[in-house]
Amino acid sequence: MAALVIAEHDNATLKGATLNTITAAAQCGGDVAVLVVGSGCSAAAQAAAAVQGVARVLVADAPHLADQLAENVAEQALAVASGFSHILAPATAHGKNVLPRVAARLDVAQVSDIISVVSPDTFTRPIYAGNAIATVQSTDAVKVITVRTTGFDAAPQGGSAALESLAAVADTGRASFVGREVAKSDRPELAGAKIVVSGGRGMGSADNFRILDPLADKLGAALGASRAAVDAGYAPNDWQVGQTGKIVAPQLYVAIGISGAIQHLAGMKDSKVIVAVNKDEEAPIFGVADYGLVGDLFQAVPEIVQELS
């Protein structure tokens, strides 16, 4: 048995989600190889080689792989797939985009969003927005798996894997990259942040949402939002925490003006400590919060900032 992890990276750095996926791969048994597909991606490949538990790093480096389009990354994974019993990727926008193509071409099912490895062919995964946990067994020869990063610890540093360079697959020519708009932020990435401050519909407007800035700054936190706040245009879509957005499990999750719809709870209920501030004392968010404060958020938030100073 051997597992292949498709790395998530930006050519220069390895994304944190890859580390959690390596841990899941190691639990499947056998050696772990990491596939790095990109352009000028040797720094990312070196970073992968330095992760504990990684035996090999396979590198496909070519100009047409720079933007890691799903069609090409899937082809590259298929080119090396035959030696592996397990193929894994993080359950992030990137991994979800690529991996089902690999599974379909291998004619095997994919097990999405696993939160634990029970045995090499059996895994648990949340369904119905986390309202139930299914234990599923794959009957296919190759297990293709996306990994919910909050279910696994990040693999530590301390490896010294060999780098093997691969012949890059040809560009499928079906897709071309036009552009990227990345929100510039000095704050930590939402999915991996130790502290997350999220706002909900109770924020009232996009302008009001800004009152969370000083609190996030003070705590060194990432900013998040409920789906209601995103739908209302108060916050960008990639801040969305919940079943259809990001799944987070920080040390501290601060929910401000969030009522606690099921689909939001699905995205944050594994946080270590949850704080809720809401004026409605019946709000469902208080049912999962370790510390609840009933009150006006526009008064409470500046007070918390002051208290922390």
Added chain:
Amino acid sequence: MKVLVAVKRVVDYNVKVRVKSDQSGVDIANVKMSMNPFDEIGVEEAVRLREKGVATEVIAVSCGLQACQETLRTAMAIGADRAILVETDAELQPLAVAKLLKAVCDREQPQLVILGKQAIDDDANQTGQMLAALGNMAQATFASKVDIADGRAKVTREVDGGLETLSITLPAVVTTDLRLNEPRYVTLPNIMKAKKKQLDVLKPADLGVDPAPRLRTLKVSEPPGRKAGIKVADVKALVDKLKNEAKVI
């Protein structure tokens, strides 16, 4: 240009499902069923493309029980021109649905296939990508904007950290994200009109597809519960608890 849009019948998003006591699954007897919300966005997008004159025909497709006909009628009430049900009582997993849709695509030859990015029951997020791979088509998942011109689709995608824009060749698969559009309300006259639209029923065998499941569900259990904590009197008490009791700041 023909547009095919896939729709799934799922437990309504307002229903909180309960796990059966024998852990064999969730109890969906007598609960409200609806079209998967992401698929509704897909139907709306396809109908808008026809209204703009980009698409000539919108075909809604569903795979599953006979009851999926209701879901297809809803798609036609939104504005799809006709519908196809691939009817089976078998448990359908994403790979099987992708194969069935691929077979329907071979018959209908659409230039664009639109699906929701994930269904809110199994939360798999696979079918669109699998269909694209099986049909050797380009894909643009998690779309928030779609423009069709000159035999290509320019699609803006929701990715981690922001947005990404791709230009893909047709035929292609697009999966929808929340912000792509706001589906219209279905009106009574359109519901009546939808009843008269064409709905064809096929069987997986007609399409030469074996839909047998590959994943075995061994059990379905309740997620670990989380107990409610305490209410604090004021901000001072809250910050004190976080510093000295939880020790997280």
